[in-house]
Amino acid sequence: MDDFSPSDLKTILHSKRANMYYLEHCRVMQKDGRVLYLTEAKNENLYFNIPIANTTVLMLGTGTSITQAAMRMLSQAGVLVGFCGGGGTPLYMASEVEWLTPQSEYRPTEYLQGWMKFWFDDTERLRAAKSLQRARIKYLQKIWQNSRELQNEGFIYNDSLIQSALDTFQIRTDTATNSQELLLTEAQLTKNLYKYAANNTGQKHFSRQHKSIDKANAFLNHGNYLAYGLAASCLWVLGIPHGFAVMHGKTRRGALVFDIADLIKDAIVLPWSFICAKEDASEQEFRQQILQSFVDNHALDYLFDTVKAIALQTGSEQQTQEPTQ
Incomplete structure (x- = not known):
């Protein structure tokens, strides 16, 4: 050394x-x-x-x-x-x-300062939450439309069931007046995606239960926590504390990690959890599939770009250069 x-x-x-x-x-x-x-x-x-x-x-x-x-x-x-x-x-x-987290005093301050400029304003915080939800769907569209593997398993972005669920989600997101309404809208979309995935993989009686021992539920738990790891890493590098959430509740210490992880969970973790459960994959095989999908689909890049754009209150690509780390 x-x-x-x-x-x-x-x-x-x-x-x-x-x-x-x-x-x-x-x-x-x-x-x-x-x-x-x-x-x-x-x-x-x-x-x-x-x-x-x-x-x-x-x-x-x-x-x-x-x-x-x-x-x-x-x-x-x-x-x-x-x-x-x-x-x-x-x-x-x-x-x-x-x-x-490593104790570095040299992480950038501009993203924390940008986040704080809007975070204490209820209207601006809601706007940021809606931006996250739209980015979530944008990423799902990109991954599902470009992945031949997912398409072969029946995950078709242009399917009428998916489009109907997304249309409802978009309308309710645009008209939401508080984060609680956004959370209810998110929950309904996720429920529809679970149903769609379960039907595609022959698990028609699936029920989302965090403590269930069936493979689909276990893989969802496992994959979600891998996504939380990437979200936590993104926020640490940008210097934004995990407690400044925009959706999951201002009193929950790690809530912003959950907000950011949601950007990639539906697009990658959800479909592969059901596919791997159908194929009776081992835990290690599932983990390797998820991690490889994160890399192939530039999941961490997407987290960084989205969080930085919201923190700086701009969608300009000129502001998405990674800081010195």
């Missing part, structure tokens, strides 16, 4: 990083200037390298531990670390992943 400075480990911008890790039953440590995780095999211990300079989030599940030296290196590389329950989700859905 003597040959590297913290800035060297941040040469890959967060929005361009390709890796996100969930680990369980292992020990994370620093060895020879690298961050490794150690697993105990039957006759030997196995070490695996974590490429921290190209990693956004490290999620530590059941049976994990981490050394102080490893945390120091992860902090230098700007990697968020979260302790979570088994499978990448909390043991109880009321719990939150506790994100440990």
Whole structure:
């Protein structure tokens, strides 16, 4: 490590990083200037390298531990670390992943200042919430129209059922007068998308239950928390605290993470949760599918661009250059 400075480990911008890790039953440590995780095999211990300079989030599940030296290196590389329950989700859905963020004093201030300019104004905060909802649908349209895999599985953006649900969603979003109305509108759209996905994958009796053990529900939980990891990373890099939500409630400490994660959940996590459940995929296979979809569809880029545009109150592409990280 003597040959590297913290800035060297941040040469890959967060929005361009390709890796996100969930680990369980292992020990994370620093060895020879690298961050490794150690697993105990039957006759030997196995070490695996974590490429921290190209990693956004490290999620530590059941049976994990981490050394102080490893945390120091992860902090230098700007990697968020979260302790979570088994499978990448909390043991109880009321719990939150506790994100440990690197303590950097050199993150930009312009996005926090921009966010604060509108956040205390109810009308402007509602306008920002509506912008997030429109961006959410824009991303869903882009992904579903461009993905041949999703189309082959029956997820057709121009399907009359989808268009009818989106038309209703658009009208109710435009006329909403408070965030509670937006949340109800969002809930109705998500319910329709669940029904559409369940019918496409032969799970017609599906019911969304966070504590259910069926694969579709378990994959939805797992995929959503992967999206939360990306959202938390985006907000940390831009210097916007997680408590300044525009939809999910001003008194919920991590609510802005949920707001931002919603931008990509319906487009990617929802359809692949049902598809992988239909194919009886393993948890690891599902996780790899979601993470690869995030990379292929530039999900983190989209989070950064959307949040920055709202913070700066402009849709101009001239304002979407990533800050020095």
